[in-house]
Amino acid sequence: MGLLVDGIWQDKWYDTSENGGKFERQASKFRGTIGGEAGAEHPPESGRYHLYVAYACPWAHRALILRQLKGLTEHIDVSVVNPDMLGDGWSFSDYPGSTGDKLYHYDYLHQLYTKAKHDVTTRVTVPVLWDKQTQSIVNNESADIIRIFNSDFNALTGDKQDFYPAALREEIDDINNTVYHAINNGVYKAGFATTQSAYEEAVEVLFEALDSLETRLSTQRYLVGHQITEADWRLFTTLIRFDAVYHGHFKCNIRQIADYPNVYGYMKELYQYPGVASTVKFDHIKRHYYYSHTMINPTQVVPVGPKQDLMTPHNREKIKYV
Ligand SMILES: N[C@@H](CCC(=O)N[C@@H](CS)C(=O)NCC(=O)O)C(=O)O
Numbered sequence: 001m002g003l004l005v006d007g008i009w010q011d012k013w014y015d016t017s018e019n020g021g022k023f024e025r026q027a028s029k030f031r032g033t034i035g036g037e038a039g040a041e042h043p044p045e046s047g048r049y050h051l052y053v054a055y056a057c058p059w060a061h062r063a064l065i066l067r068q069l070k071g072l073t074e075h076i077d078v079s080v081v082n083p084d085m086l087g088d089g090w091s092f093s094d095y096p097g098s099t100g101d102k103l104y105h106y107d108y109l110h111q112l113y114t115k116a117k118h119d120v121t122t123r124v125t126v127p128v129l130w131d132k133q134t135q136s137i138v139n140n141e142s143a144d145i146i147r148i149f150n151s152d153f154n155a156l157t158g159d160k161q162d163f164y165p166a167a168l169r170e171e172i173d174d175i176n177n178t179v180y181h182a183i184n185n186g187v188y189k190a191g192f193a194t195t196q197s198a199y200e201e202a203v204e205v206l207f208e209a210l211d212s213l214e215t216r217l218s219t220q221r222y223l224v225g226h227q228i229t230e231a232d233w234r235l236f237t238t239l240i241r242f243d244a245v246y247h248g249h250f251k252c253n254i255r256q257i258a259d260y261p262n263v264y265g266y267m268k269e270l271y272q273y274p275g276v277a278s279t280v281k282f283d284h285i286k287r288h289y290y291y292s293h294t295m296i297n298p299t300q301v302v303p304v305g306p307k308q309d310l311m312t313p314h315n316r317e318k319i320k321y322v
Pocket residue numbers: 001002003027028054056057058059060123124125126127140141142143
């Protein structure tokens with residue numbers, strides 16, 4: 001775990017000393033777009049872009065899901081890092097299920113970041129959307145990448161499904177905001193807290209949000225009414241990791257997702273959505289967290305459970321809208 005400072009790799013854990021033991025996530029550095037207008041830096045083209053992901057990572061997972069749902073698998077290839085993120089950060093290897101770096105055969109993801117900008121100061125995170133032609137990072141913020149995938153390649157793929165429809169944007173943005181702070185990032189705030197009070201504060205906010213989701217999902221099938229939107233996919237990647245990792249490793253253990261009938265059924269429905277289960281790799285997920293965060297789990301022992309059958313009926317079609 002570390003970061004690049006002026007293009008030099010430094011092995012450093014997150015510093016929580018300045019803010020009372022609280023984990024604060026840094027903003028992503030590369031925020032480019034894909035556009036079809038004449039002279040655009042990154043026009044939508046088949047085979048031109050490459051996605052770097054970790055199967056372990058909930059943020060990268062969003063990008064993998066939208067790539068799958070939007071018919072982009074044949075247009076945008078993927079390199080998968082090793083699930084272990086140790087002193088050199090994300091690395092490439094022949095760990096089962098990882099691919100190595102298909103473009104440059106680098107050993108470490110930080111080499112890709114310095115190829116994009118030799119003196120960059122940044123955390124070295126996944127996902128990364130890479131432009132093979134300009135040899136640069138288009139974007140390394142998952143919230144942007146899923147919107148790029150949602151709409152910017154439609155002319156190429158002919159796929160018109162819209163997970164961020166104009167009429168619902170305000171509502172989607174609103175729920176995204178709550179889900180991001182309380183749940184997506186909330187589990188990290190609990191898990192990476194280094195004081196009791198910072199941990200407890202994060203866990204309380206997290207479970208209040210899950211409790212209110214349970215109520216919301218008792219009368220509506222998806223987060224924003226009748227149709228699946230990006231808000232659901234953004235929540236899903238945290239929910240699917242919850243009982244396997246966040247409950248134990250990040251001490252988010254007031255309840256499991258399996259204890260919430262509506263949230264659990266909803267999570268199973270999304271898991272069973274065509275194309276999605278193949279993007280969920282529990283071996284990488286559990287290995288990454290339990291093996292990489294040695295300050296939380298110094299023995300690096302990876303738990304065996306939980307045993308859950310996510311293919312059992314979700315019964316979400318029975319939800320009565322009120
Ligand atoms: N805001 C970014 C966050 C991505 C992120 O933090 N990814 C984690 C993996 S789950 C990572 O690569 N962490 C490495 C680090 O922070 O050094 C996004 O949503 O794309």
